[in-house]
Amino acid sequence: MTPALVRIRGLHKHFGRHQVLEGIDLDVPAGSVTVLLGPSGSGKSTLLRCVNHLEKPDAGFVEVGGEIIGYRRDGERLRELPDRAVTRQRAKIGMVFQQFNLFPHKTVLENIVEGQLAAGVRRKAAESRASELLAKVGLAGREASYPRQLSGGQQQRVAIARAVANDPQLILFDEPTSALDPEMVGEVLGVMKDLAAAGLTMIVVTHEIGFAREAADQVVFLDGGRIVEAGPPGEVLANPRNERARAFLSAVL
Amino acid sequence: MSLAVEPTDGVDTLDRRPGDDELVAARLVARRKPGQWISALVALVAVAALVHSVLTNPHFQWDVVRYFFLRPSILEGLLLTIWLTVAVVVSGYILGIGLAVMRLSRNPVLATVSFGFVWFFRSVPPLVQLLLWSNLASLYPTLSLDVPFVHHFATIHTAHLFTALLAAYVGLTLDVAAFSAEIIRGGLLSVENGQSEAAKSLGLGKARIFWRIVLPQAMPAIVPASGNMVIGMLKATSIISVLAAHDLLHSVQLIYEQNYLIIPLLLVATIWYIILTTVLSIGQYFVERHYARGKGGPAPRGLWEVARGSLPFAGTVRRDLAGLV
Ligand SMILES: Nc1ncnc2c1ncn2[C@@H]1O[C@H](COP(=O)(O)OP(=O)(O)O)[C@@H](O)[C@H]1O
Ligand SMILES: [Mg+2]
Numbered sequence: 001m002t003p004a005l006v007r008i009r010g011l012h013k014h015f016g017r018h019q020v021l022e023g024i025d026l027d028v029p030a031g032s033v034t035v036l037l038g039p040s041g042s043g044k045s046t047l048l049r050c051v052n053h054l055e056k057p058d059a060g061f062v063e064v065g066g067e068i069i070g071y072r073r074d075g076e077r078l079r080e081l082p083d084r085a086v087t088r089q090r091a092k093i094g095m096v097f098q099q100f101n102l103f104p105h106k107t108v109l110e111n112i113v114e115g116q117l118a119a120g121v122r123r124k125a126a127e128s129r130a131s132e133l134l135a136k137v138g139l140a141g142r143e144a145s146y147p148r149q150l151s152g153g154q155q156q157r158v159a160i161a162r163a164v165a166n167d168p169q170l171i172l173f174d175e176p177t178s179a180l181d182p183e184m185v186g187e188v189l190g191v192m193k194d195l196a197a198a199g200l201t202m203i204v205v206t207h208e209i210g211f212a213r214e215a216a217d218q219v220v221f222l223d224g225g226r227i228v229e230a231g232p233p234g235e236v237l238a239n240p241r242n243e244r245a246r247a248f249l250s251a252v253l
Numbered sequence: 254m255s256l257a258v259e260p261t262d263g264v265d266t267l268d269r270r271p272g273d274d275e276l277v278a279a280r281l282v283a284r285r286k287p288g289q290w291i292s293a294l295v296a297l298v299a300v301a302a303l304v305h306s307v308l309t310n311p312h313f314q315w316d317v318v319r320y321f322f323l324r325p326s327i328l329e330g331l332l333l334t335i336w337l338t339v340a341v342v343v344s345g346y347i348l349g350i351g352l353a354v355m356r357l358s359r360n361p362v363l364a365t366v367s368f369g370f371v372w373f374f375r376s377v378p379p380l381v382q383l384l385l386w387s388n389l390a391s392l393y394p395t396l397s398l399d400v401p402f403v404h405h406f407a408t409i410h411t412a413h414l415f416t417a418l419l420a421a422y423v424g425l426t427l428d429v430a431a432f433s434a435e436i437i438r439g440g441l442l443s444v445e446n447g448q449s450e451a452a453k454s455l456g457l458g459k460a461r462i463f464w465r466i467v468l469p470q471a472m473p474a475i476v477p478a479s480g481n482m483v484i485g486m487l488k489a490t491s492i493i494s495v496l497a498a499h500d501l502l503h504s505v506q507l508i509y510e511q512n513y514l515i516i517p518l519l520l521v522a523t524i525w526y527i528i529l530t531t532v533l534s535i536g537q538y539f540v541e542r543h544y545a546r547g548k549g550g551p552a553p554r555g556l557w558e559v560a561r562g563s564l565p566f567a568g569t570v571r572r573d574l575a576g577l578v
Contacts (some may be wrong), residue, residue: 052454083459091456101451104547105469114465115455146547166456 005030005201006051006170010060013046013225020046022225023060028170028203028218033196035212035233036205038222039248044205047222048172051203052093053086064093065169091119094163094171098178100155102147102162108134109143112162119166126165133161137191153184157191164195171195173204207252213237221245317517321508322524330504331525337500338487340422345429345486346479352434353441354463367434374431379424380492387420387496417496429486436478440471472544480537484530501525 006028013021020043028034036044049055051062053070061078062069070086071078081089103111112130117123134140137157139150147155156176163171173192177185189211196202196215206212212219212233219236221229221244228242240246307313321327355367374382444467452462494503505518 054450054453087453087456087458090454093454095451095454097447097451099447101445101447103448103451103466103470105544106547114452115457118455118457118461148547162455172454 003030004028005065006203007063008047008051008060009063011047011050011057011062012059013043013050013055013057020225021050021057024225024227026220026227026230028201030169030201031199032217033202033204033215035216035219036203036222037207037209037212037219037245037248039244042222043225044222045174048095048174048203048205051170051172052090052095054095056080064089069093091115091166092169094166094168096156096159096163096171096173096176098175100147100152100159100179102155102159104147106146107143108139108145108147108150108158111147111158112165115162115166129165130161133165134158136194137161138187151184152180153187156180156184156188160188160191160195164200168200170201170203173202173206175205175207177206177208209237209249209253221248223248312516313520314514314517317514318520318524321505321518321521324508326508327501327504327521327525330499330501333499334487334490334501335529337418337421337425337490337493338483341425341429341490342483342486344422345426346433346437348426348430349433349437352430353437356434356438357441371431371434374427375435379428379489380495382424382428383420383492383496386424387417389420417493417498420496421490421493421498425486425489428489429482432482433479436475436482437471439478440473440475441467443474444470469544473541473548476537476541476544480533484533487529487533488526 004027006026008024008026011021011024012019024047026034036047038044046055050057051064051069056070061071067089068078069089071080072085102108103114106114109127109130112133113123113126116126116129121129131140131143134142137160139154139157139161142150142154142158147158150158160176176192177188180188185208189208192202192204192211193215204211204216216233218230219233220227221236221240221242223242223244229236229240229245236245237249240249308315352367352370355363356371358364377385448466448470449462452466457466490500491502493500494506497503499507502522505522509515509518
């Protein structure tokens with residue numbers, strides 16, 4: 001078995017008095033696709049956002065590629081890293097958002113170039129890589145368009161190209177197709193399947209059970225801040241043991 | 254004669270339901286708006302009367318205006334007005350950006366300090382500040398820098414420090430800083446949080462996120478209010494004439510105090526202020542257009558199209574004309 005690229009242990013997070021994550025343990029092997037399922041409010045986004053330190057956990061840790069995210073070990077303590085170090089860690093973890101979050105004042109090309117420039121890539125090289133990626137997501141020739149001139153599906157494909165431009169070792173998807181009109185879901189899932197086939201490690205929050213069945217190596221079911229069921233899609237999706245998981249699946253299928 | 258009412262020809266054409274084809278073929282006639290034309294006519298007559306009286310009233314002494322318009326002493330004053338405005342706006346906005354960022358920071362001390370600064374300097378009229386700064390000498394006759402073991406390392410006499418010009422520069426800068434901080438803060442708040450989250454997840458550092466992602470998107474909200482503010486400051490610099498600093502207004506005052514040609518000389522200053530304001534407005538137009546990139550809506554119109562569009566009988570008015578005839 002391949003060693004886990006992502007190791008999450010004892011992760012806790014609360015907002016105010018609301019305990020959102022109550023001890024998450026999860027391994028994501030390198031090159032695998034993990035799909036997170038669960039009802040709204042179960043903590044899927046929060047878990048994903050702890051992985052690239054957009055949220056700080058209260059307890060527990062996330063390790064990616066052997067590095068603890070956001071902290072460094074100091075004897076019995078985990079000390080939070082300076083901004084600069086967190087920034088460097090984030091550069092190696094891509095993220096795709098439900099609302100795309102493309103930079104509206106920048107062209108498609110500039111959107112994909114921006115992260116590369118921050119990582120020290122020369123502009124020329126960054127631009128040719130951006131064009132290459134655009135072609136891969138089926139948007140060759142749209143370099144000079146602004147995000148608002150594209151359809152939702154096209155915008156999300158640009159966002160995916162942007163997220164992979166720095167060759168991340170891991171990419172996080174938070175409901176990438178939930179804001180799309182139904183006829184555009186397929187094109188985005190198609191790009192994601194291509195990435196999975198190319199061996200990228202992905203953690204995907206989605207309600208697209210078809211995608212989970214086809215592309216996932218493991219499916220994880222979250223409820224009330226805990227993992228209540230995890231395993232290969234064949235098992236978890238076909239006959240879930242957990243009652244909540246069963247109810248959720250019969251509702252979305 | 255039968256009692257049955259025979260439809261007359263006229264009633265017939267009115268009552269007969271028109272066919273859809275006829276309605277489709279019918280020409281659409283816009284509603285007539287005679288009120289619009291009457292009010293426009295009244296306004297035009299009033300403007301014409303005003304212009305006529307201004308041009309022909311000998312008291313305006315347009316020849317005197319022409320004579321003084323480009324005098325070196327006036328141009329010197331003009332130059333001072335321009336560079337004081339530029340200096341005040343540039344340093345004021347640099348401070349304002351800092352204050353806005355402090356106010357939005359998670360550090361409560363910084364946020365409070367910024368709030369206090371803005372509260373104080375928005376409360377004090379610029380003229381009062383100007384007088385305060387220029388009279389600082391009576392508050393702190395000397396500013397001294399004491400280094401331990403070396404008594405009185407350096408001492409500055411404030412009377413020398415705060416010339417009229419410096420007092421104006423400092424006072425107006427603080428004023429611009431306080432007001433621009435609020436304008437900038439409002440702009441920064443208008444940018445969605447998802448933008449900086451996306452930037453963070455791409456591995457952009459804090460400074461990069463601010464300068465390249467957040468601030469450019471805040472600009473469309475910042476620029477219009479700032480245009481007002483810069484134009485206001487251009488005119489506000491005239492308060493330094495109170496301290497006898499040689500700005501545009503003071504340079505005309507010096508002349509009319511000798512020759513008593515008050516109205517034409519004030520006209521000289523007025524025309525210069527109008528010219529400067531016009532230049533600033535044009536600049537604002539281009540800055541706004543620059544930051545509208547990527548926004549939805551129609552393609553940006555050229556300056557000439559905008560100008561022509563707002564001229565009577567040249568732009569939108571022509572469409573109304575069609576409705577009248
Ligand atoms: N920044 C926040 N502040 C307060 N509460 C939050 C915040 N983010 C999420 N929550 C709460 O945490 C819970 C889990 O949210 P989330 O992780 O977004 O769930 P999911 O993505 O599974 O729908 C929700 O009840 C939500 O209201
Ligand atoms: Mg969510």
